[in-house]
Amino acid sequence: MMQDIKESVFEVLRAVLPIILVITIFKIALLRVPPSDLLLFLLGSGMVVLGIALFLTGVKAGLLPVGEAIGSELPARGSLLLVVAGSFLFGFLTIIAEPNLRVLVDMLDAVPGTGIPAVPLLLAIAVSVGFVITAGVLRIIFGFPLAYLFVAGYGAILLLAPFSSPEFLAxxxxxxxxxxxxxxxxxxxxxxxGVSAVLAGRSALTDGFGLIGLASIAPILGVMAMGLVYP
Structure with missing residues (x-):
């Protein structure tokens, strides 16, 4: 485990060190911040590196095996209802726990007069992702082309965009x-x-991938739909 943590720390450090150096140069050369502020920034950056490294280690050690196990078990049960319910719940809860969603909600709360409530926004995004992940898993099971879902998703976005308010659209x-x-x-x-691995005739590359792209469509549709019904 310690070796995994060390590898994650070096991996994260390689990724974020350039931006830390750039910001440090800006703070010293342009902003001329006091040493105490610079020290706080460097301390915070170190905490970010360590936090992300621990997070990634936990994901690799605990969450990835669970995701693969659930993905392989759902089709094996032979119940379409279980596949639908399990996939929806999996997508819903994953997005609810996603730190990026919290950042978006916090940023909206920090902007006065947005008029977009936090809880309905969270639910709209999570429900939409749950539905799209379910559709993606069903696509893997039944084997119809991924392009159909992308055409339907982006087509719906183009149809909803003219009717969305500028705030909700952004x-x-x-x-x-x-x-x-x-x-x-x-x-x-x-x-x-996990789903593609247990199905005969399915490829881990062509069938197992694509869910992230589909999931990226879901929040756009969810927030647009919320804007149509929310006063």
């Missing part, structure tokens, strides 16, 4: 990036890999 587009978070990507990928 939030909807940004909400699409929620599904590219640290928690969502590995878990949903593991779910797709």
């Amino acid at each position: 939030v909807a587009v940004d909400a699409g990036g929620i599904t590219t978070g640290l928690l969502t990507i590995p878990i949903i990928l593991a779910l797709g890999a």
